[in-house]
Amino acid sequence: MPRPPAPLPPALRHLALRQAGLVSLRQCVDHGVPADRVTRAARSGRWRRVARGVYDVGPEGIADLDRYDLRRRRAAVLGVLAHPGAVATGLCALVLQDVSGAPLEIRPEVAFPDGSAREADTPVRVRRLPLRRWTLVDGLPCCVVEDALAQAVPGVDRRHAIALMDSALHRRAMSPEGLARAHDAARGRPGVERTHRWWSEADGRSESPAETWARLACADAGVPPDTLQLVVVDRRGGFLARVDLAWFLPDGRALLVEIDGQDVHSRPDALFADRARQNRIVTGRTVVRRYTGRDAWRGTVAADVTRLLRAAGWRPGRPVPEVFAV
Numbered sequence: 001m002p003r004p005p006a007p008l009p010p011a012l013r014h015l016a017l018r019q020a021g022l023v024s025l026r027q028c029v030d031h032g033v034p035a036d037r038v039t040r041a042a043r044s045g046r047w048r049r050v051a052r053g054v055y056d057v058g059p060e061g062i063a064d065l066d067r068y069d070l071r072r073r074r075a076a077v078l079g080v081l082a083h084p085g086a087v088a089t090g091l092c093a094l095v096l097q098d099v100s101g102a103p104l105e106i107r108p109e110v111a112f113p114d115g116s117a118r119e120a121d122t123p124v125r126v127r128r129l130p131l132r133r134w135t136l137v138d139g140l141p142c143c144v145v146e147d148a149l150a151q152a153v154p155g156v157d158r159r160h161a162i163a164l165m166d167s168a169l170h171r172r173a174m175s176p177e178g179l180a181r182a183h184d185a186a187r188g189r190p191g192v193e194r195t196h197r198w199w200s201e202a203d204g205r206s207e208s209p210a211e212t213w214a215r216l217a218c219a220d221a222g223v224p225p226d227t228l229q230l231v232v233v234d235r236r237g238g239f240l241a242r243v244d245l246a247w248f249l250p251d252g253r254a255l256l257v258e259i260d261g262q263d264v265h266s267r268p269d270a271l272f273a274d275r276a277r278q279n280r281i282v283t284g285r286t287v288v289r290r291y292t293g294r295d296a297w298r299g300t301v302a303a304d305v306t307r308l309l310r311a312a313g314w315r316p317g318r319p320v321p322e323v324f325a326v
Helices: 010-018 025-030 035-044 067-082 090-096 145-155 158-170 176-186 192-199 209-220 268-281 293-298 300-312
Strands: 022-024 048-051 054-056 109-111 125-127 135-137 140-142 227-233 239-248 254-260 286-292 323-325
Touching: 010 022, 010 025, 022 025, 022 067, 025 035, 025 054, 035 054, 048 067, 054 067, 067 090, 067 109, 067 140, 090 109, 090 140, 090 145, 145 158, 145 176, 145 192, 158 176, 158 192, 158 209, 176 192, 209 239, 209 254, 209 293, 209 300, 227 254, 239 268, 254 293, 254 300, 268 286, 286 293, 286 300, 293 300
Parallel strands: 109 125, 227 323, 254 286
Antiparallel strands: 022 054, 048 054, 135 140, 227 239, 239 254
């Protein structure tokens, strides 16, 4: 009977969990797993070689991540592990620093600080990009958010670009002044010409990419939200909710739109809390609608909101209260 595989040492398993299930040969050796054991694990199929010197350790190294986040993070980690001494750039650096809004599929990319070219181990892109500064995230070197945005935005579409900007601002990973500097740094990069208007559309009040997509689609349809993150209170001033997008109707009511994210709102306890919260704000003074991130991406939110607002005679430019009492 074959012997069961030895478990990962606790410290290496903890490292693998932080690195989306990936470890480098150097990390294995540093944590007491000799190279021959790594080779045997790969030959047996328990581990999978994903790049030169980088291995997927299987379920033992998978953290509790959404499958889409796992794919992005794995791509972001791979480049740095495959090229010791390199720094994660662009979308990879943003993902590693928990900036949301990247496309589902991203290519591993890195640069060496001196900007030198190196032989790339497919699928890693090695950019010839001299770097002045970077930071460490869980021991992995990454371009700072400001520089990473300048690198990433010219290569993605408008919705993903602005979602990334919104997230960086919302998480306070970057200031509005930093966003302006990132825009300046992006000038001259291939693809940047089409992005200049996008930088002024960023709004750190959007708390998720889905909220960004809904806001942009509504603005494109000619019905930009009157406000974001509207505080709703009862008649005595007691807090009831903070609503993602809101419009104020001519008859004194408010259209309140909530965008549900799959990561939080799919849990049973969160669904119960959301339902109770929505029931509290459904009154004669409100029109409440809830949508999914898919609705936001497909334009369903903008189409429904446009129809409702036109029927109600809404016009932009009405006074916007900071708090709405129901």
